[in-house]
Amino acid sequence: xxxxxxxxxxxxxxNGGVTNLDGGAMFGVVPKPLWSKKYPVNELNQIELxxxxxxxxxxxxxxxxxxxxGNGKLNEKQLRNFGVYEQSSIEESLKALGxxxxxxxxxxxxxxxxxxACGLTKWKxxxxxxxxxxxxxxxxxxEWEEMRNPNIRSRNTYWKENWEAVEEQVETFESSTVxxxxxxxxxxxxxxDGHSIVIIEDGGEMLVHMxxxxxxxxxxxxxxxxxxxxxxxxxxxxxxxxxxxxxxxQAWFIFYHDAFYRGIKWNDxxxxxxxxxxxxx
Numbered sequence: 001x002x003x004x005x006x007x008x009x010x011x012x013x014x015n016g017g018v019t020n021l022d023g024g025a026m027f028g029v030v031p032k033p034l035w036s037k038k039y040p041v042n043e044l045n046q047i048e049l050x051x052x053x054x055x056x057x058x059x060x061x062x063x064x065x066x067x068x069x070g071n072g073k074l075n076e077k078q079l080r081n082f083g084v085y086e087q088s089s090i091e092e093s094l095k096a097l098g099x100x101x102x103x104x105x106x107x108x109x110x111x112x113x114x115x116x117a118c119g120l121t122k123w124k125x126x127x128x129x130x131x132x133x134x135x136x137x138x139x140x141x142x143e144w145e146e147m148r149n150p151n152i153r154s155r156n157t158y159w160k161e162n163w164e165a166v167e168e169q170v171e172t173f174e175s176s177t178v179x180x181x182x183x184x185x186x187x188x189x190x191x192x193d194g195h196s197i198v199i200i201e202d203g204g205e206m207l208v209h210m211x212x213x214x215x216x217x218x219x220x221x222x223x224x225x226x227x228x229x230x231x232x233x234x235x236x237x238x239x240x241x242x243x244x245x246x247x248x249x250q251a252w253f254i255f256y257h258d259a260f261y262r263g264i265k266w267n268d269x270x271x272x273x274x275x276x277x278x279x280x281x
Contacts, residue, residue: 001013001014001093001096001097002262002276002277002278002279004207004252004254004262004263004276006200006201006202006203006205006206006207006252007182007202007203007204007205008058008202008203009056009057009058009182009200009202009203010056010057010058011054011055011056011057011200011207011254012054012055012057012093012097013052013053013054013055013262013278014052014053014054014055014064014068014090014093014094015052015068015086015088015089015090015092015093016050016051016052016053016066016067016068016069016088016090016119016256017050017051017052017068017069017070017071017084017086017087017088017089018048018049018050018051018069018083018084018085018086018259019048019049019051019069019082019083019084019115020042020044020046020047020048020049020082020083020084020085021046021047021049021082021083022045022046022047023035023036023039023041023045023046023047024045024227025226025227025228026047026049026215026226026227026228027218027219027224027226027227028224028225028226028227028229028232029227030223030224032045035218035224038217038218039216039218044083046083047259048259049115049215049216049257049258049259050255050256050257050258050259050278051066051068051069051088051115051116051119051256051257052068052256053065053066053067053068053090053119053256054066054209054254054256055094055097056183056200058180058182058183058200058202059180059181059182061105061106061180062099062103062104062105062106063104063105063106063107063108063179063180063183064104064106064107064108064132064135065107065108065110065198065209065256066107066108066109066110066116066117066119066211066256067090067107067109067116067117067118067119067120067131067132068088068090068116068118068119069084069087069088069114069115069118069119070087070088070118070119070120070121070122070131071087071088071089071119071122072087072122072123073118073121073122073123073161073162074087074118082115088118088119090119090131101131101132101133102132102133102134103134104132104134104135105134105135105136106135106136106137106138106179106180107120107132107135107136107137107138108138108139108179108183108185108198109137109138109139109143110139110185110195110196110197110198110209110211110212110256111139111143111191111192111194111195111196111211111212112139112143112144112147112158112162112163112194113157113158113192113212114157114158114159114162115157116256117147117159117162117163118159118161118162119131120132120137120162120163120165120166121161121162121165121166128161128164128165129165130165130166130169132169135169136169136171137166137169137170137171138170138171138172138173138177138179138185139170139172139194139196140172140173140174140185140187140194140195140196141172141173141174141194142187142189142193142194143172143192143193143194143195143196144170144172144194145194146158146192146193146194147162147163147194148160148163153230154192154230173185173187174187175187182200182201182202183198183199183200184198184199185197185198186198186199186242188213188234188235188238188242189231189234189235189238190213190225190229190230190231190232190234190235190236190237190238190239191211191212191213191226191228191229191230191231191235192212192230193230193231195211195212195213196211197209197210197211197213197238197242198211205251205252206246206249206250206251206252207251207252207253207254207263208242208245208246208251208252208253208254209253209254209255209256210239210242210243210253211256212226212228212229212257213225213235213238213239213242214239214243214253214255215255215256215257215258216255216257216258216259216260216261217253217255217258217260217261217264220243220266220270222236222239222240222243223236225239247266247267247268247270248268250265250267250273251265252264252265252274253265253266258278259278260277260278260280261275261276261277261278262276262277262278263275263276264276
């Protein structure tokens with residue numbers, strides 16, 4: 001399990017499962033000869049994408065950033081179509097840290113697409129229940145509204161199975177919200193209308209989690225946005241803003257989806273000056 005510490009804040013990557021999605025969709029209008037130099041692709045034109053929640057331990061709180069692909073939530077067709085070869089083992093990851101799902105105080109949801117939100121609920125006695133029963137679940141008000149009332153495009157990724165059982169746990173915000181001192185969510189839109197990023201600060205250091213505005217290190221170019229993005233110009237503008245902000249503070253950029261790096265630190269010129277590689281079996 002990879003970890004990172006800044007100040008008194010500890011970051012740990014849990015095992016939330018893996019998907020393999022179409023590389024063309026993940027890089028939008030960028031030609032394959034360009035993006036495939038930066039991120040490996042298989043014979044089916046799929047790229048490997050982790051769905052690994054990030055545990056933030058700060059100020060005596062256990063905060064989970066997104067929830068993974070879940071376990072037992074997808075049918076055989078969905079497992080095949082989304083290239084899910086490994087499902088979540090969040091409970092085992094938490095156990096290795098001396099924790100259980102009941103110890104999670106807050107779950108912060110950058111957005112609620114299925115590959116981020118399936119881990120919020122699980123089947124128990126033929127009924128969906130909350131995986132994190134003691135947690136407050138935080139997402140933007142725009143995201144929560146679309147989650148419950150998806151449109152013709154978004155209904156393929158916003159599923160009632162991922163929100164109905166946790167509805168009473170959800171708290172929403174408008175533009176920004178302080179989760180705890182040093183952990184702030186900012187609404188950005190772009191990937192989804194309600195998409196948010198997370199900034200973590202402690203001990204004079206900073207972490208920036210761009211979520212699906214920059215799902216992997218290969219998406220650093222502000223123009224390299226996903227075909228899945230509902231509002232690509234918003235993605236581009238916010239990538240420019242927050243990447244520049246992070247680089248100017250020598251921040252770590254940390255990832256939920258990247259199959260190769262947990263975090264990367266770039267300098268002002270865009271050169272990698274530090275990295276945390278994901279341990280691969």
